[in-house]
Amino acid sequence: LSYLFxxxxxxxxxxxxxxxxxxxxxxxxxxxLLPTDxxxxxxxxxxxxxxxxxxxxxxxIELNPSAGVLNYGQxxxxxxxxxxxxxxxxxxxxxxxxxxxxxxxxxxxCMPAPTVDQFVEAVKETxxxxxxxxxxxxxxxxxxxxxxxxxxxxLGLAPAPEYSFLIYVSPxxxxxxxxxxxxxxxxxxxxxxxxxxxxxxxKTIGNYAAVLKAQSAAKAKGYSDVLYLDCVHKKYLxxxxxxxxxxxxxxxxxxxxxxxxxxxxxTRKSIIDVARSQxxxxxxxxxxxxxxxxxxxxxxxxTAVVVSPVGSITYKGKRVSYGVDGFGAVxxxxxxxxxxxxxxxIDDKMNWTVEL
Ligand code: COI
Numbered sequence: 001l002s003y004l005f006x007x008x009x010x011x012x013x014x015x016x017x018x019x020x021x022x023x024x025x026x027x028x029x030x031x032x033l034l035p036t037d038x039x040x041x042x043x044x045x046x047x048x049x050x051x052x053x054x055x056x057x058x059x060x061i062e063l064n065p066s067a068g069v070l071n072y073g074q075x076x077x078x079x080x081x082x083x084x085x086x087x088x089x090x091x092x093x094x095x096x097x098x099x100x101x102x103x104x105x106x107x108x109x110c111m112p113a114p115t116v117d118q119f120v121e122a123v124k125e126t127x128x129x130x131x132x133x134x135x136x137x138x139x140x141x142x143x144x145x146x147x148x149x150x151x152x153x154x155l156g157l158a159p160a161p162e163y164s165f166l167i168y169v170s171p172x173x174x175x176x177x178x179x180x181x182x183x184x185x186x187x188x189x190x191x192x193x194x195x196x197x198x199x200x201x202x203k204t205i206g207n208y209a210a211v212l213k214a215q216s217a218a219k220a221k222g223y224s225d226v227l228y229l230d231c232v233h234k235k236y237l238x239x240x241x242x243x244x245x246x247x248x249x250x251x252x253x254x255x256x257x258x259x260x261x262x263x264x265x266x267t268r269k270s271i272i273d274v275a276r277s278q279x280x281x282x283x284x285x286x287x288x289x290x291x292x293x294x295x296x297x298x299x300x301x302x303t304a305v306v307v308s309p310v311g312s313i314t315y316k317g318k319r320v321s322y323g324v325d326g327f328g329a330v331x332x333x334x335x336x337x338x339x340x341x342x343x344x345x346i347d348d349k350m351n352w353t354v355e356l
Contacts, residue, residue, distance in 0.1 A: 022132045029140040029173030038129040040167040068150025068160030075205040076105040076148045079303040081141040084134045085344040090356040105202035110159040126167045140173040175304040182311025183224035192231035200261035211241040237287045243302030244268040257284040267301040297328030307335035
């Protein structure tokens with residue numbers, strides 16, 4: 001009997017330990033890496049299929065110096081978030097969409113990819129193993145970063161002979177240092193993010209390295225980030241370094257159409273549906289840069305940035321400002337519906353959340 005009692009007490013202790021919050025300062029989280037407890041790893045060979053992966057303690061990984069991802073950029077990443085509800089349960093937002101997008105990207109980058117089920121199961125396992133790092137309600141979210149890498153060694157240019165699928169997580173707050181205050185963008189008209197026929201429409205790692213030069217120059221001048229134009233006409237809006245863009249005029253919300261050079265954002269797609277459900281007219285089309293001049297509001301969307309209001313945009317030395325301060329009314333309304341849905345504060349009629 002005393003053995004049973006001891007075993008039961010131990011069991012209660014470990015479950016309360018597992019559900020405790022990590023001992024960190026939860027107020028004012030930014031968007032930086034906080035090392036957590038576990039990461040997930042799964043491997044497969046070229047032409048093969050991913051089989052059972054496993055959790056490992058979070059830490060450095062070993063790669064051959066000749067790995068495809070290091071030499072030829074054969075890599076993709078994803079980003080999604082988990083939120084803690086008031087009742088302690090955790091919600092994922094549309095994880096199967098990330099799985100599908102990774103599969104599309106893998107096809108473009110000549111890589112095998114996990115199935116949707118493998119991807120979603122791996123995300124769930126990783127989040128549960130790091131449960132104590134999911135911020136308390138209202139303090140932020142757990143950012144989940146799945147990676148797919150050509151980890152095998154290649155010297156001549158070719159797909160790598162082995163692939164690794166890895167997931168790590170980190171608690172995060174606001175992406176921009178401005179917090180929820182409006183960001184200031186500059187339109188880049190010389191450097192481009194993507195080209196027709198290129199890889200702008202998939203989440204390959206190289207797309208992000210390609211924007212660092214323009215982004216660093218913009219930040220050095222005090223801007224929050226860069227808005228890119230199409231490289232053919234140098235006239236139509238594409239996206240910001242790490243997020244999609246929306247322009248509001250009256251009841252019409254316009255966003256650049258997905259045509260191979262723009263990342264098909266999951267927040268973008270969700271905001272389009274939320275906006276339509278709220279009675280707005282949404283147009284996915286070519287949006288000329290000139291339309292920024294008489295827009296009522298501009299805002300950005302992305303997993304990391306959620307919905308970020310734009311306070312000003314500078315194009316060829318001319319600055320256009322939106323609103324006086326804070327969120328524009330439309331961005332605020334859409335942000336509020338989306339985040340309340342993601343946090344489980346309103347009914348999920350869209351069936352977008354997955355409860356753990
Ligand atoms: C995300 O929103 O998840 C992204 O991939 C943006 C990243 C550059 C932080």
